[in-house]
Amino acid sequence: MSLMERAAKAGGCSQGASSQGEQDLEILKTQVHAMVPVDDIAAMIRENPRRARNELKSACRRAFEDPSWAALSDDRRRGLVDELLNATFGFGPLESLLADSSVTEIMVNGPRDVYFEREGRLHRSDRSFVDEGQVRALIDRVLGPLGRRIDEASPLVNARLPEGHRVHAVIPPLALDGPVLTIRKFAHRVMTLEAMKAAGSMDEIMLACLTWAVRARKSIAVSGGTGSGKTTLLNALSCVLPKDERIITIEDSAELRFLEHAHVVRLEARPRNAEGTGEVTIRDLVINALRMRPDRIVVGECRGPEALDMLQAMNTGHDGSMTTLHANSPADAVARLTTMVRYAVELPVDVIEANVASAFDLVVQTSRALDGSRFISEVAEFSFDEDRRRCVATSLFRRPITRQQGRWVRKPSWIDGLAELGVASGEEVRTWTRMCLLPE
Numbered sequence: 001m002s003l004m005e006r007a008a009k010a011g012g013c014s015q016g017a018s019s020q021g022e023q024d025l026e027i028l029k030t031q032v033h034a035m036v037p038v039d040d041i042a043a044m045i046r047e048n049p050r051r052a053r054n055e056l057k058s059a060c061r062r063a064f065e066d067p068s069w070a071a072l073s074d075d076r077r078r079g080l081v082d083e084l085l086n087a088t089f090g091f092g093p094l095e096s097l098l099a100d101s102s103v104t105e106i107m108v109n110g111p112r113d114v115y116f117e118r119e120g121r122l123h124r125s126d127r128s129f130v131d132e133g134q135v136r137a138l139i140d141r142v143l144g145p146l147g148r149r150i151d152e153a154s155p156l157v158n159a160r161l162p163e164g165h166r167v168h169a170v171i172p173p174l175a176l177d178g179p180v181l182t183i184r185k186f187a188h189r190v191m192t193l194e195a196m197k198a199a200g201s202m203d204e205i206m207l208a209c210l211t212w213a214v215r216a217r218k219s220i221a222v223s224g225g226t227g228s229g230k231t232t233l234l235n236a237l238s239c240v241l242p243k244d245e246r247i248i249t250i251e252d253s254a255e256l257r258f259l260e261h262a263h264v265v266r267l268e269a270r271p272r273n274a275e276g277t278g279e280v281t282i283r284d285l286v287i288n289a290l291r292m293r294p295d296r297i298v299v300g301e302c303r304g305p306e307a308l309d310m311l312q313a314m315n316t317g318h319d320g321s322m323t324t325l326h327a328n329s330p331a332d333a334v335a336r337l338t339t340m341v342r343y344a345v346e347l348p349v350d351v352i353e354a355n356v357a358s359a360f361d362l363v364v365q366t367s368r369a370l371d372g373s374r375f376i377s378e379v380a381e382f383s384f385d386e387d388r389r390r391c392v393a394t395s396l397f398r399r400p401i402t403r404q405q406g407r408w409v410r411k412p413s414w415i416d417g418l419a420e421l422g423v424a425s426g427e428e429v430r431t432w433t434r435m436c437l438l439p440e
Helices: 003-009 020-035 038-047 049-064 074-089 092-099 132-146 193-198 204-215 230-238 282-289 306-314 330-344 349-359 415-421 426-435
Strands: 014-017 103-110 113-118 121-124 156-160 166-170 180-184 220-224 247-251 264-268 296-299 322-326 362-368 374-385 390-398
Touching (some): 020 074, 038 049, 049 074, 074 092, 092 103, 092 132, 132 156, 247 282, 282 306, 296 306, 306 349, 322 330, 330 390, 349 374
Parallel strands (some): 220 322
Antiparallel strands (some): 103 113, 362 374
């Protein structure tokens, strides 16, 4: 099936042509395509999307002049036009899910297997595609304006839409049961630490600790599993960064939104093109960020050899930098960082772990409860055990997944020095310690 043929199928109805409304849409689509051929529509979309929209609207008006449409109300006509435009320019059956602000992720496992995430829980949608060809057509249409290509030679693509949504697509032969599409929706609203406290992700004691850590320029790693709220917490931490600092963010796919700051430089990695050239890695960006006079560097996610450059930056004057890691615990984060550094350079494990212990002042573990809610499950510090020659993760706070509250077991090593830094008064620190039920 050609691209043009797939483009013609891309907007099809959500449940086939079983209902009268769906039949009406199919009839209108056939009449419009008779007036404006699919090839012409595709060419106009590439050259002038606004003109393409106007041409389709005009074709719809001409189609409705046919007596067979006389009994149709004006509201239903407008609805059919909107559906046709969404099918041609939007996401077809997925349009309503994208418009729903409560939906955070959309997963298409097959034509009739569409799922979405809302409030941390997965739900099956009543929306569906006609067949695999319609799914593939949608993928082609989404990727085309981005200059990305997906075919048997390059059967998977990760891209970012202009709205900020992250799109990941896989097609056969890698996807055994047909094209698979995942859309991570971009949150236009940044959740603050206060909002996370209100949602139950943390309490007042945790909020104070994290706020002080950021203002005292402590380097922080946020670790957790997929969908545990790592990026949400990183964005929340950005809201308490001093407004007069120069911040450079580095991401594989841009999700961070530092709306509270005027002096932010956002960098995004670039994959290789269809010819296999033009790749710019996160590591490339971290190396170049060091030449841009940053006060703090924020790496959206460390997942490869860029971990080496991140550690070097944190250990050479860029205190207060932040990143996220995929790890099941702070102890697991040490192993992950060690492995990632060894992707870049062959160093003894003890040397790497010594650098990890020196680089990070705080590790914050995020988790997702069985009901879908996200919360901070552990806070730890790294230290280097000279006798064992290992980096040790010392737990400061723990909250089991089955509990609504956590417990502080010890103070951060740096918290008593906040008064000297002018971040918090001695009395505030003592009050915080008493609230944690810890000895002063």
